[in-house]
Amino acid sequence: MITRHLIGLLLGTEDDWPTAFTEILARLGPVPGPDGGTHAFDTERITIEPFSLRDRPRYNLVIDRLAYWYYHPREWLKKVSMMDGVYLLNSPFTFQSMEKHAAYCAMMRLGLKVPETVLVPYKNPVDNSRYAYTSARYNKSFDLDAIAEKIGYPMFMKPYDGGAWRGVSRINTPAELHAAYDASGEMLMHLQKAIDYDVFARSLSIGAETMVMRFQPEEPMHSRYAVDHAFLSPQTGTEVVTIGRLVNAFFRWEFNSCETLISGDQVYPIDYANACPDVALTSLHYYFPWAMKALVKWSVFALVTERRPRLDLETDRFFQVADDPGMSYEDKLAVYRDLADAYFDSARYYDYWSGLQARLDEVVLDWIAGPDFDQLLVRTVKSVYPEHEHDRFIAHLRGLMDLWVREETTRLGTTTP
Ligand SMILES: Nc1ncnc2c1ncn2[C@@H]1O[C@H](COP(=O)(O)OP(=O)(O)O)[C@@H](O)[C@H]1O
Ligand SMILES: [Mg+2]
Numbered sequence: 224m225i226t227r228h229l230i231g232l233l234l235g236t237e238d239d240w241p242t243a244f245t246e247i248l249a250r251l252g253p254v255p256g257p258d259g260g261t262h263a264f265d266t267e268r269i270t271i272e273p274f275s276l277r278d279r280p281r282y283n284l285v286i287d288r289l290a291y292w293y294y295h296p297r298e299w300l301k302k303v304s305m306m307d308g309v310y311l312l313n314s315p316f317t318f319q320s321m322e323k324h325a326a327y328c329a330m331m332r333l334g335l336k337v338p339e340t341v342l343v344p345y346k347n348p349v350d351n352s353r354y355a356y357t358s359a360r361y362n363k364s365f366d367l368d369a370i371a372e373k374i375g376y377p378m379f380m381k382p383y384d385g386g387a388w389r390g391v392s393r394i395n396t397p398a399e400l401h402a403a404y405d406a407s408g409e410m411l412m413h414l415q416k417a418i419d420y421d422v423f424a425r426s427l428s429i430g431a432e433t434m435v436m437r438f439q440p441e442e443p444m445h446s447r448y449a450v451d452h453a454f455l456s457p458q459t460g461t462e463v464v465t466i467g468r469l470v471n472a473f474f475r476w477e478f479n480s481c482e483t484l485i486s487g488d489q490v491y492p493i494d495y496a497n498a499c500p501d502v503a504l505t506s507l508h509y510y511f512p513w514a515m516k517a518l519v520k521w522s523v524f525a526l527v528t529e530r531r532p533r534l535d536l537e538t539d540r541f542f543q544v545a546d547d548p549g550m551s552y553e554d555k556l557a558v559y560r561d562l563a564d565a566y567f568d569s570a571r572y573y574d575y576w577s578g579l580q581a582r583l584d585e586v587v588l589d590w591i592a593g594p595d596f597d598q599l600l601v602r603t604v605k606s607v608y609p610e611h612e613h614d615r616f617i618a619h620l621r622g623l624m625d626l627w628v629r630e631e632t633t634r635l636g637t638t639t640p
Contacts, residue, residue: 224260224261225253225260225261225262225263226256226260226261226262226263227262227263227264227265228262228263228264228265228283228284228526229264229265229266229267229281229282229283230248230264230265230266230267230282230283230284230285230286230522230526231266231267231268231269231280231281231282231284231285231286232244232266232267232268232269232285232286233269233271233285233286233287233288233289233290233296233300234268234269234288234289235288235289235292237288237503238602238603238606239503239504239505239599239603240502240503240504240511240514240515240518241266241268242599243504243511243515243596243599244266244286244515244518244519245266246590246595247515247516247519247583247586247587247590248264248266248519248523250586250589250590251519251582251583251586254523254527254579255578256527256528257527257528257575258527262523262526262527264522264523264526267282269282269285269296271295271296271299274299274302276302276306277306279307280303280307280309282303282309283309283310283526284309284310284311284312284522284525284526285300285303285309285310285311285312286312286478286518286522287300287311287312287313287315287499288499290315290318290499291318291386291498291499297315297319300315301315301316304316304532304534305534308531308532309532310525310526310530310531310532311532312429312430312476312477312478312499312521312522313475313476313477313478313479313498313499314474314475314476314532314533314534316534317474317475317476317536318474318476318498318499321474321496322383322384322385322496323382323383323384323385323386323413323494323496324342324383324384324413325496326470326474326495326496327340327413329473329474329538330466330469330470330492330495332542332545333469333473333541333542333544333545333555333559334545334552334555335466335469335492336489336490336491336492337491337492337493338415338416338417338418338491338493339374339415339416340413340414340415340416341370341374341413341414341415342383342411342412342413343365343367343370343404343412343413343414344358344362344365344411345407345408345409345410345411346404346405346407346408346409346412347408347409348409349409350409367400367401367404368397368400370414371394371397371400371414374414374415374416375416376394376395376396376417377393377394377395377417378393378394378400378414378415378416378417379391379392379393379394379413379414379415379417380392380394380400380403380404380407380412380413380414380415381412381413381415382410382411382412382413383411383412383413384411385494385496386497390407390410390412393417394414415493418484418486418491418493419486420484420485420486420491421485421486421487422437422454422455422484422485423437423438423439423440423482423483423484423485424436424437424438424454424455424463424482424483424484424485425437425438425448425480425481425482425483426463426464426466426467426480426481426483427479427480427500427502427507427510427514428467428468428471428476428477428478428479428480428481429477429478429514429517429518429521430477430478430517430520430521430524430525430567430572431521431564431567431568431569431572431573432517432520432521433464433467433468434510434513434514434517435455435460435463435464435467436448436449436451436510437449437451437454438482444505444506445505445506445508445616445619445620447506448506448507448508448509448510450508450509450510450623450626455485456488458488459485459488459490462490462556463481463483463485463490465556465559465560465563466481466483466490466492466495466556467479467480467481467495468559468560468563468564468567469541469556469559469560469562469563470492470495471563471567472559472562472563472566472567473536473538473541474496474498474536475533475534475536476498477521477567478498478499478500478518478521479495479496479497479498479499479500480495480497480500481494481495481497482494482495482497502514502515502518503603503607504599504600504603504620505603505604505607505608505616505620508620508623508624509623509624509626509627511624512587512588512591512627512631515587516583516584516587519583520572520576520583521572524572524575524576527575528568528571528575530568533566540562541559541562544558544559544562584631584635585635585637588628588631588632588635588637591624591627591628591631592628592632596624597621600617600620600621600624601617604616604617604620
């Protein structure tokens, strides 16, 4: 018997990864499930119309890249998750409520090395006629310089809810501090001790899998991810992976990126509430095939195993570990890793895919090395960059994808396609 599953894609303007995802799923074809039956998958781009709260959705699983910015789709996601058991890769509830600030608090409580951070009140009164009157009762005047002295320069000032570098500034002196605070207006800001780091690691997690990439934030978008396979010691690499998985298991985020700064052998997480991160071909390039495979694998696994969305956080299971005075930081990380593996059902995931991985690898290599993918690459570059840059970026991207094809061919031990 064949069970058909419909995967909905809730998208912005992007066309690149949805095409890749759909294509890979189609080429993979029906797969066996643990139930002994056969499972087939269709994908569809979702459009949101006015909806009754009792409407039944047609989708079994939805991948969303829109809800952070737009409220109508966000509320639809909450409805289908809460009422209809549609499987979502990220909990829309924690995604909305746990902005960067709450995520810092949670990870500090769990003992992670989040740099010293202070939340300061709004510089300008918010647009609410009662604000001045009310805040006069609870907002005491404070000495910004004294707070900064305690944190120590340099530091960063950044919005409590984060996202896309909006309003982020590095502050070296009291004069810069006052200028940045004056400019913050009605944005609520953190002051955070700057970490003088050796490397910046950005880990992208999709379900049970994580890719840790060397990130170069000062570079333009297309060269922010460096292709570098050994930029962390094995121990630091494991710590970075564990932190990403812990964050995701804690908040029920299964498609998220986590930013950590590494100085010597110390790992400092600074930004990890980035659910539904950018997976564009033009930014991920070499890592794009990995991301697409992971997205396919996790979606298929969730569907064939009838994985249930978990809306409750069960934070105590983590806090009990955090609060144990007999455990070191390393001990706690090891238990967090086990809790995360249990949440992601990692052993079962790898077991399920062990029988199908070779087929998926072959399908993806064959597609990426072929003409259809090249057309997608060209089309994507043309839609992202101005005309005078097309040739340069097509060549750049082709070079990186050729590198991936060569390495993957060697890894799989096949002859060059
Ligand atoms: N504590 C810090 N130490 C060093 N660099 C930082 C720190 N906080 C932020 N940055 C720099 O600022 C960038 C943006 O900050 P981030 O917290 O990631 O904000 P956003 O949520 O907008 O991505 C980071 O990618 C990093 O380059
Ligand atoms: Mg960031």
